[in-house]
Amino acid sequence: MTKTVLITGASSGFGEACAKKYAANGYKVVMGARNVAKLVELQRQMPDPSKVAFAPLDVRYKDSIEHFFDGIPTDFREFDILINNAGLALGTQSAQEASLDDWETMIDTNIKGLVRITRKVLPLMVTRNRGHIVNIGSIAASWPYPGCNAYGGTKAFVQQFSRSLRSDVLGKQIRVSNIEPGLANTNFSLTRLKGDQQKADDVYENTKPLLAEDIADIVFWTTSVPEHVNINNIEVMPTCQAWGPLAINREMED
Ligand code: NDP
Numbered sequence: 001m002t003k004t005v006l007i008t009g010a011s012s013g014f015g016e017a018c019a020k021k022y023a024a025n026g027y028k029v030v031m032g033a034r035n036v037a038k039l040v041e042l043q044r045q046m047p048d049p050s051k052v053a054f055a056p057l058d059v060r061y062k063d064s065i066e067h068f069f070d071g072i073p074t075d076f077r078e079f080d081i082l083i084n085n086a087g088l089a090l091g092t093q094s095a096q097e098a099s100l101d102d103w104e105t106m107i108d109t110n111i112k113g114l115v116r117i118t119r120k121v122l123p124l125m126v127t128r129n130r131g132h133i134v135n136i137g138s139i140a141a142s143w144p145y146p147g148c149n150a151y152g153g154t155k156a157f158v159q160q161f162s163r164s165l166r167s168d169v170l171g172k173q174i175r176v177s178n179i180e181p182g183l184a185n186t187n188f189s190l191t192r193l194k195g196d197q198q199k200a201d202d203v204y205e206n207t208k209p210l211l212a213e214d215i216a217d218i219v220f221w222t223t224s225v226p227e228h229v230n231i232n233n234i235e236v237m238p239t240c241q242a243w244g245p246l247a248i249n250r251e252m253e254d
């Protein structure tokens with residue numbers, strides 16, 4: 001039987017690449033995002049547009065989530081895979097200077113959006129005793145850097161929530177995976193830097209970052225291993241990225 005994958009944040013970056021990957025592999029694909037024009041265009045580009053459905057989705061708002069699920073055609077509602085991908089970073093200022101509004105938007109999107117979507121889909125998976133939830137975390141969950149503050153905090157939530165979900169569904173044929181990418185060239189930096197294209201380009205200058213397709217391949221593989229295998233966590237960086245030394249302030253006064 002044809003499997004169905006639900007992807008949040010499918011209008012760009014990892015979500016778009018995942019939508020294309022699963023569609024190319026014969027899945028029925030359900031896409032949600034705010035940029036509906038992009039979803040229309042994506043559906044048109046797919047090998048079989050009749051196997052692709054979409055509806056507007058803003059994961060920050062409960063009403064939007066309800067309308068999204070109401071708008072999914074009935075023959076697309078048996079979700080085999082949920083890819084909780086919608087998310088963003090806003091700002092790179094240190095914690096004492098960062099915008100509290102930006103922090104709240106990240107929390108509303110990356111945490112509250114993710115748990116609300118999960119809470120809609122997981123009971124359906126439990127009823128069918130099948131399913132796979134793939135959460136898109138970040139290396140920022142484990143490895144802090146200046147300016148990562150609330151963003152890293154949201155992804156640390158995703159990491160621990162993913163593990164906790166596994167504990168809760170133990171005994172069911174439901175898998176949960178957390179994919180944690182590092183530097184990846186998508187619209188992520190343009191969003192984080194509030195539309196400053198030059199600064200966003202600078203983030204990737206003289207690097208060979210991950211591409212959205214790299215992450216889509218990893219997500220697809222994660223859901224393609226035999227059903228008795230659960231990939232708990234994958235942390236992935238481009239080869240050009242690694243950890244820095246611990247920072248030490250050497251200007252301490254006695
Ligand atoms: P993009 O900016 O390219 O894509 C972000 C996607 O999230 C878009 O489709 C956007 O759709 C969607 N989105 C954002 N806010 C909302 C919302 N309120 N409701 C619904 N959808 C929303 O970035 P990426 O593809 O890189 O980001 C995808 C995920 O990967 C995020 O969770 C991000 O934190 C994570 N990540 C990114 C990394 C990177 O370096 N690129 C590395 C590690 C993790 P729309 O605006 O149409 O709503």
Ligand code: 8X3
Nearest residue numbers: 138139140181182183
């Ligand atoms: C995005 C990766 O390193 O910019 O989650 O935080 S990083």
